[in-house]
Amino acid sequence: MDQNVILLDHGSGGKLAHSLTTELLLPALENPFLAQLNDGAVLEIGSCRLAFSTDTFTVDPIFFPGGDIGELAVNGTVNDLAMCGAKPLYLSLGLIMEEGFSLDDLKKIMASIRRAADKARVQVVTGDTKVVPKGAADKIFINTSGIGIIPEGVDVRGQRATAGDKVILSGTMADHGITVMLQRREMSFETGIKSDTAALNQMVAKVLAAAPQVHVLRDPTRGGVGTTLNEIAGQAGVGIRIREDSLPMDPQVAGVCELLGFDPLYLANEGKLLCLVPADQADQALEAMRSDPCGRKAAIIGEVVADHPGRVVLETAIGGQRIVDMLAGEQLPRIC
Numbered sequence: 001m002d003q004n005v006i007l008l009d010h011g012s013g014g015k016l017a018h019s020l021t022t023e024l025l026l027p028a029l030e031n032p033f034l035a036q037l038n039d040g041a042v043l044e045i046g047s048c049r050l051a052f053s054t055d056t057f058t059v060d061p062i063f064f065p066g067g068d069i070g071e072l073a074v075n076g077t078v079n080d081l082a083m084c085g086a087k088p089l090y091l092s093l094g095l096i097m098e099e100g101f102s103l104d105d106l107k108k109i110m111a112s113i114r115r116a117a118d119k120a121r122v123q124v125v126t127g128d129t130k131v132v133p134k135g136a137a138d139k140i141f142i143n144t145s146g147i148g149i150i151p152e153g154v155d156v157r158g159q160r161a162t163a164g165d166k167v168i169l170s171g172t173m174a175d176h177g178i179t180v181m182l183q184r185r186e187m188s189f190e191t192g193i194k195s196d197t198a199a200l201n202q203m204v205a206k207v208l209a210a211a212p213q214v215h216v217l218r219d220p221t222r223g224g225v226g227t228t229l230n231e232i233a234g235q236a237g238v239g240i241r242i243r244e245d246s247l248p249m250d251p252q253v254a255g256v257c258e259l260l261g262f263d264p265l266y267l268a269n270e271g272k273l274l275c276l277v278p279a280d281q282a283d284q285a286l287e288a289m290r291s292d293p294c295g296r297k298a299a300i301i302g303e304v305v306a307d308h309p310g311r312v313v314l315e316t317a318i319g320g321q322r323i324v325d326m327l328a329g330e331q332l333p334r335i336c
Helices: 015-027 069-082 102-122 173-185 201-210 222-237 250-260 279-290
Strands: 042-047 048-057 087-098 125-132 141-151 166-169 216-218 239-243 274-277 299-304 313-316 321-324
Touching: 042 222, 048 069, 069 087, 069 102, 069 201, 087 102, 087 201, 087 274, 102 125, 102 141, 166 279, 173 250, 201 279, 216 222, 222 239, 222 274, 222 321, 274 279, 279 299
Parallel strands: 087 125, 239 313
Antiparallel strands: 042 048, 048 141, 087 141, 166 274, 166 299, 216 274, 239 299, 313 321
């Protein structure tokens, strides 16, 4: 295979995606903001700190149980801003549609975008539309960018992970990834599995009010919980230990993963977050999450350690240990 071309694996959020970013994209555009490798850029303008983020959504299929590409686009950028500790305010909306795309489907997507924006308490204030020849895209792609204000005293970055921090996951893993996979493959399992897509900014505000010393917030989207924890461990030069029997999973999602051979640690989530917080504030952060509809199944899944810096270790349910590396390859392309 020609190694000098872009592969689907480069969009996985895993090892190849990380290499593409660090070895090609960052050197071409090198600056201190990009070098942070967090979910958005933190910009100081006068006395104001702004978070700025952008994301592009190509999910296939565009409609799935629990949401659609429009809702996903709003929630994804709102969450990237929230993972910077910001209060999201304004979004842009870019639509790339292929000739022949259904106007009825576009109306449904726009209505979904409006509902999601209203629920997240943000406004879409600018946008752009492009149409390409049939076959030059796949129905519709959406780009959303957003800005928000970071409150004084809030500093949540991967680099701040510290030995002794507790690692909290706000709910069940892999719901979005398995939902899209089942739809894409037209599998007829009788399940109630649906995407977890949701805006997390209101839950984040509760967490930061209850536990103001939170060190890291990150939403484990592409590449899942396993890859995201590896990114944090690498940024901070720390080790992370998690416990298999503490990982929250929907039983039906766990069953499908076992049946089809998927590792839920690497499947995408679109309405969950990881919170790394000093141990003395972990209970407050956990209680704040569980008080919100998006965090009712939140759990402490592990801790940050000084050992094995840059690595994530899973303590298995039977008492063993295994290394959780970054996702290698692509389990499910075009998941978001």
